[in-house]
Amino acid sequence: MIQIALVFAYVCIGLSLILAMWRLWKGPNVIDRVLALDTLVVNGIGMIVVFGISTGVETYFESALIIAMLGFVSTVAYARFVLRGNIIE
Amino acid sequence: MIWDILIAVALVIGAVFTLVGSYGLVKIDRPMSRLHAPTKASTLGVGSLLLASILDAYSSGDGSLHEILVMAFLFVTAPISAHFMAKAHIHRGTVAAAPPTLESGETWACLDKDREEQPADTSA
Amino acid sequence: MIQRLVPHPFLTALLTAVWMLLENTLSWGVFVFALILGLVIPFLTRMWWPNRPKLSRPFKVPEYLVILIWDIIVANVSVAITVVFKRNADMKPAWIAIPLDIRSPEAITCLASTITLTPGTVSADVSSEGAYLLVHCLDTDDADAVRDEIKSRYERRLKEIFE
Structure with a gap:
């Protein structure tokens, strides 16, 4: 049963990665693209977690943690760049 | 068996919420409303996937709790990035309707020209 | 005295918990090392945290x-x-x-x-x-x-x- 749920989760997350990618490509303005990148990062963390469950290897969670941190910092940096024109004052 | 059912349910709920978040990102046509779906649904979706991972570790014998770190980090940072993107939307004027003006003569922080000169922004 | 040595009790508790979660093992050795980190880091960085947030309840x-x-x-x-x-x-x-x-x-x-x-x-x-x-x-x-x-x-x- 876990195998079926894992395949379902892979399909759903892959589909949502494609949808976020579409918004990244189409996005009418720059903030939509930042939001799409943020969603891509969050979905990527989900994908890594599901992969970690299916392989049973613990090391993937460290990478999920690091990607979560980098994703947050990059989103804030992009938004701040749009707001102020520079990142570190 | 009961563990299998719990893990499968958590996985399915997480996957569905993640998909709903990205679907909302594509479907909603107003820029400011678009912020709502990914910041909430995707965060809860990944939270549910991490819960499935904790349950999986416990069912296989070696307990593992460090998924809580990722979960807590996501739940703390999601509002902050949403807040930053909302500020950027207002700043660039890419909102469907302008935010309301206040009676007392105050302005919103990101529209205030004097405040933009100050380096520190405590509101974030 | 306690106030000067432990300037931020909540930060100490948070750092201890985070280190134990990162190590992902429950043992006294890990707890002691986490507690040492939780006590030393707020003490060394105390000049950048001038006022502690008040939690009355x-x-x-x-x-x-x-x-x-x-x-x-x-x-x-x-x-x-x-x-x-x-x-x-x-x-x-x-x-x-x-x-x-x-x-x-x-x-x-x-x-x-x-x-x-x-x-x-x-x-x-x-x-x-x-x-x-x-x-x-x-x-x-x-x-x-x-x-x-x-x-x-x-x-x-x-x-x-x-x-």
Whole structure:
């Protein structure tokens, strides 16, 4: 049963990665693209977690943690760049 | 068996919420409303996937709790990035309707020209 | 003396918990090393944390967290239903200005994060004097009801916790 749920989760997350990618490509303005990148990062963390469950290897969670941190910092940096024109004052 | 059912349910709920978040990102046509779906649904979706991972570790014998770190980090940072993107939307004027003006003569922080000169922004 | 050696007890507890979660093992050795880190780091960085946030009623925090987690789950289901089944033209987004009773920056930050994580609302900005909070609503008929609910459900509890 876990195998079926894992395949379902892979399909759903892959589909949502494609949808976020579409918004990244189409996005009418720059903030939509930042939001799409943020969603891509969050979905990527989900994908890594599901992969970690299916392989049973613990090391993937460290990478999920690091990607979560980098994703947050990059989103804030992009938004701040749009707001102020520079990142570190 | 009961563990299998719990893990499968958590996985399915997480996957569905993640998909709903990205679907909302594509479907909603107003820029400011678009912020709502990914910041909430995707965060809860990944939270549910991490819960499935904790349950999986416990069912296989070696307990593992460090998924809580990722979960807590996501739940703390999601509002902050949403807040930053909302500020950027207002700043660039890419909102469907302008935010309301206040009676007392105050302005919103990101529209205030004097405040933009100050380096520190405590509101974030 | 204790105040000078342990300038931030909450930060110490947080660092200890985070280190133990990173190590991912429950043993006394890990706990002792986590406690050493939790005591040394706030002490060495104390000059960058000049004032400690006041929590006048910390025992109210668990109640608030339970309400918050429950509301996050309910919020996500309702937002998911709105996003999937409602046509774009039928949604009624609205801006709401919430007058604030709480003044401390920590309390306002907590309130803004709570609003973003709960039903159909995203906090967007504070006013220049910190007296109003700007909230964007995804789909609402009655903006005043949303404002009253936020004030009575979250702000009152945060005011009890922080002031």
